[in-house]
Amino acid sequence: MENANLFRLGMDLETGATHEEAIHRGHLAVVGDTETIEAPAERDVMDESRDDHFIRRDGKVFAGTHLIIEVIEGTGLDEEARIQKAFRDCVEECGATLLHIHTHKFSPQGVSGVAVLAESHISVHTWPEIGYGAFDVFMCGDARPWKSVEVLRAAFDAGEVRVRELLRGDGICTGA
Numbered sequence: 001m002e003n004a005n006l007f008r009l010g011m012d013l014e015t016g017a018t019h020e021e022a023i024h025r026g027h028l029a030v031v032g033d034t035e036t037i038e039a040p041a042e043r044d045v046m047d048e049s050r051d052d053h054f055i056r057r058d059g060k061v062f063a064g065t066h067l068i069i070e071v072i073e074g075t076g077l078d079e080e081a082r083i084q085k086a087f088r089d090c091v092e093e094c095g096a097t098l099l100h101i102h103t104h105k106f107s108p109q110g111v112s113g114v115a116v117l118a119e120s121h122i123s124v125h126t127w128p129e130i131g132y133g134a135f136d137v138f139m140c141g142d143a144r145p146w147k148s149v150e151v152l153r154a155a156f157d158a159g160e161v162r163v164r165e166l167l168r169g170d171g172i173c174t175g176a
Contacts, residue, residue: 053141064138065139065165066136067149069149069162070132071135071161072158073131077133080103083124083126084103084113087113090122091117093151095142096118096143098115102116112125122135122137135148149161
C-alpha cells in the first residue's frame with residue numbers, strides 16, 4: 001500500500017502517472033475505502049519519451065539541477081527592482097518559464113525573494129552590507145540553469161561567484 005501514498009501526493013514517481021490517470025488506465029482499482037495497485041508495464045526510466053520532466057544525462061536520471069550560487073563583493077543587492085530584473089534575465093537566458101516573483105525588502109537592509117518557475121525556482125537572500133547574495137537556482141526539464149551564473153555575476157557586478165551543483169533526485173529512479 002506504500003505506493004498508494006505516492007498517488008495521494010499527486011504522482012507516481014516510477015511511472016509519472018497521476019492518481020486519476022492510473023485509475024483511468026486501469027493500474028489502480030478503488031473498491032470502497034481500499035485501493036489496489038496493479039503494476040503497469042515496465043518502462044525504462046532512461047526512455048526520453050516519458051512525460052516526467054526528469055533529466056536524463058550521462059546515464060543518470062535526476063529531477064533537476066540545483067545550483068547554490070554565492071555572489072561575493074556584489075553591488076545593488078539591496079535593490080528589489082534589480083533583483084527582480086536579475087530573476088527575469090535568468091529565466092530568459094536559461095529558457096525557463098516564469099510563473100511568479102515575490103520579493104521582500106528588510107530594514108535596515110537586505111532582500112529575500114523567489115521566482116517560482118514551471119521548472120522549479122530561483123531564490124535569494126542578500127546581505128548588502130557585506131556585498132553578499134545567496135542564490136539558489138533549481139531547474140528541471142530542458143532549462144539550462146548554468147546560464148544563470150553569468151547573468152548574476154553581471155547583474156550585481158560581482159567580484160567573485162562561487163557555485164556548487166546538486167543533481168536533485170539522483171539515484172531515485174534507476175534504469176531497468
